[in-house]
Amino acid sequence: MKFLCVECDQQMAFAERDLPGDGTLAATFKCPKCGRVVAMLTNPMETQLVSSLGVEIGGRTVPAEPFETVRANVVTGGPSWSAGAQERLGRVPSFVRGMVKKIYADYAKERGIAEITPSIMDTARAELGLEGM
Amino acid sequence: MRTYHQLTDPDRSGLAAQIGAQRQRVAERLAGVRRIVVVMSGKGGVGKSYVTANLGRAAARSGRAVGVVDADLNGPTIPSLLQDGDAPRTTQDRPEPTRGLDEVRYVSMGQFLEAGAPLAFKGPSAESFVWRGAMEASALREFLADVEWGALDLLLLDLPPGMQRYLELCDILGNPPAVLTVTIPTPESRDAVRRAMRAAVDHGSELLGIVENMVGGELKGTAADDLAREFAIPVIARIPWHPTPDAWNQLVTRIPDARRTTDDGR
Ligand SMILES: Nc1ncnc2c1ncn2[C@@H]1O[C@H](COP(=O)(O)OP(=O)(O)OP(=O)(O)O)[C@@H](O)[C@H]1O
Ligand SMILES: [Mg+2]
Ligand SMILES: [Zn+2]
Numbered sequence: 001m002k003f004l005c006v007e008c009d010q011q012m013a014f015a016e017r018d019l020p021g022d023g024t025l026a027a028t029f030k031c032p033k034c035g036r037v038v039a040m041l042t043n044p045m046e047t048q049l050v051s052s053l054g055v056e057i058g059g060r061t062v063p064a065e066p067f068e069t070v071r072a073n074v075v076t077g078g079p080s081w082s083a084g085a086q087e088r089l090g091r092v093p094s095f096v097r098g099m100v101k102k103i104y105a106d107y108a109k110e111r112g113i114a115e116i117t118p119s120i121m122d123t124a125r126a127e128l129g130l131e132g133m
Numbered sequence: 134m135r136t137y138h139q140l141t142d143p144d145r146s147g148l149a150a151q152i153g154a155q156r157q158r159v160a161e162r163l164a165g166v167r168r169i170v171v172v173m174s175g176k177g178g179v180g181k182s183y184v185t186a187n188l189g190r191a192a193a194r195s196g197r198a199v200g201v202v203d204a205d206l207n208g209p210t211i212p213s214l215l216q217d218g219d220a221p222r223t224t225q226d227r228p229e230p231t232r233g234l235d236e237v238r239y240v241s242m243g244q245f246l247e248a249g250a251p252l253a254f255k256g257p258s259a260e261s262f263v264w265r266g267a268m269e270a271s272a273l274r275e276f277l278a279d280v281e282w283g284a285l286d287l288l289l290l291d292l293p294p295g296m297q298r299y300l301e302l303c304d305i306l307g308n309p310p311a312v313l314t315v316t317i318p319t320p321e322s323r324d325a326v327r328r329a330m331r332a333a334v335d336h337g338s339e340l341l342g343i344v345e346n347m348v349g350g351e352l353k354g355t356a357a358d359d360l361a362r363e364f365a366i367p368v369i370a371r372i373p374w375h376p377t378p379d380a381w382n383q384l385v386t387r388i389p390d391a392r393r394t395t396d397d398g399r
Contacts (some may be wrong), residue, residue: 001148002140009135014145023257044257045264051256052267054274055151064158066228066279069271075253076245 001057003038005031012038017058023047027057029033084118103130156307158278165284166200170341170388171302174315175329176322177294180346181315184372185291186214188388190235191381197286200230202276203241204241204302205293206269207252211389228281238285240276263379268300277305287388294325296332309338313388314357317347323356330364342369342386349373 003012012029015037019025023044040057042050050057054069065071083091085104088133093102107124108116125131172185185201187356193199203211215233228236242252254261254268282288290310292298302310312333316326319323333340345357348371357368372380 001146002137002142004134004135004140011140013142034155041157045260048254048256049267051265052271053148053152054155054271055146055148057146057148057166059145059147060151064155067275068279069268070242070245070275073254073256073268074242074245075250075255076247078247082221 001030001040002109003040005034005036008033010034011020014058017056025050025057036108077111080115082115082117085116085121087120088121103128154277155306159274159305161308162280162282163288166282166288166391167387169288169290169306169310170313171204171290171292171299171310171338172313172315173292173294173329173333174326175294175327175332176235176316178398179315179317179322179326180372181294182210182214184313184315184344184346185289186211186237186379187376188384189215189237189239189287189289189383191378192287193235193237194378195382195385198284199282199384200282200285200288201235201237201239202232202273202288202290202346203239203243204273204276204290204298206242206272208293209241209243209246211239211241215239219281228279230280230282235379238282240280240310242272252279266297266301269310270305273298273301274305296329299329299333303336303338309333309336311339311341313341313344314360315344315346316360317356317357318345318352320354320356322360323354326356326360328365330360334364340364340366342367342375344369344384345371347372347374 005012008031010031010033012031015024015028015030017027020037025042025043027040028037029040051073052069056063089097089101089104104116104121104124107113107128108120113120171182171186174181182203183207189199189201200212201215203209205211212231212233216230216239229244231244232238233239246252251344252269254265265327290302299312311328314326314330314333316322330340339363343360345368357371361368370380370384372384
């Protein structure tokens with residue numbers, strides 16, 4: 001999408017993008033000739049549509065990360081496991097792994113922890129008196 | 134007033150370029166995959182996922198590097214078929230595929246969702262039909278592009294019933310993937326599968342053959358042979374209820390190019 005300053009017959013340049021946090025988006029465009037600024041405001045549904053395409057208005061400032069759309073948009077529920085935590089869990093003998101995993105997951109859930117990391121595992125182990133798990 | 138195409142200054146958003154970059158990313162990731170095969174039927178419950186998982190396992194047992202993408206985002210069944218037991222849910226920071234039975238690598242929306250939870254997206258629920266399809270297509274694209282598949286002999290995609298996902302795949306991959314169709318013997322299945330095969334042919338997909346599933350039980354009909362005749366392709370397997378591994382081993386040998394050959398210079 002492009003913005004034209006009709007008076008100057010000049011294409012406006014992207015200036016700023018803002019996500020106020022209420023699901024809406026604001027993007028401002030400036031006329032390089034007369035300096036007039038317009039803001040494009042999208043409602044939550046329009047914002048979601050842009051986000052669902054995995055693109056960013058104003059261009060990407062950082063490269064796409066793995067699973068960006070899934071991570072940002074899918075309701076996953078329950079804590080997730082960081083790579084380090086998964087690796088550590090993988091070292092637990094498989095016959096008790098399910099049990100150990102559940103202990104940490106319950107611990108995280110009770111405390112509202114979104115991601116289990118090795119350091120969370122350390123804290124949980126100490127708090128729950130599970131040395132060696 | 135000038136129109137869109139008459140404005141020639143660079144457009145910082147570059148949405149088209151961003152989409153192009155996404156496609157590029159898919160292509161780069163899949164450059165090491167010898168053969169992509171989508172398993173499709175147009176009809177629900179005929180055993181697409183069952184065939185995908187067992188074909189994948191048989192191919193892996195024969196020494197091939199096999200990946201499976203569970204493209205059924207709303208009804209993911211691949212994790213239970215490839216049995217990851219108590220492996221934790223995959224998280225975003227871990228792009229390696231999960232290793233399932235017989236070392237088949239896979240990714241599935243089931244790994245991201247809490248057990249039994251439906252696929253739901255954050256954000257406004259009103260008018261979700263406007264964006265939900267695009268969101269699902271993006272998720273599928275990420276399954277293809279963001280998983281470190283490595284070199285694969287065979288990448289299987291387990292599709293949900295219907296045609297939507299196939300059409301999305303044609304877009305995401307940039308070219309139509311080869312199609313393996315699954316049908317059960319009944320006339321209802323034949324009619325639904327025919328529509329799917331028509332669409333696949335119309336979009337330029339190569340039809341690899343028909344797998345007739347659930348053969349030799351209650352289900353009666355000549356769906357597979359009818360379709361084979363109509364589309365001039367072979368019935369490459371007839372899978373009974375609870376088949377032995379032999380049935381799958383044989384099916385592997387009938388998927389063209391699934392073999393890791395030494396005589397093609399690799
Ligand atoms: N040949 C078979 N022998 C025994 N069970 C089978 C066979 N084929 C399929 N099944 C079982 O039938 C059920 C339906 O199969 P499956 O889930 O693979 O179908 P599908 O086509 O993937 O369904 P959907 O359209 O919902 O994705 C599953 O429980 C599966 O295990
Ligand atoms: Mg299925
Ligand atoms: Zn101006």
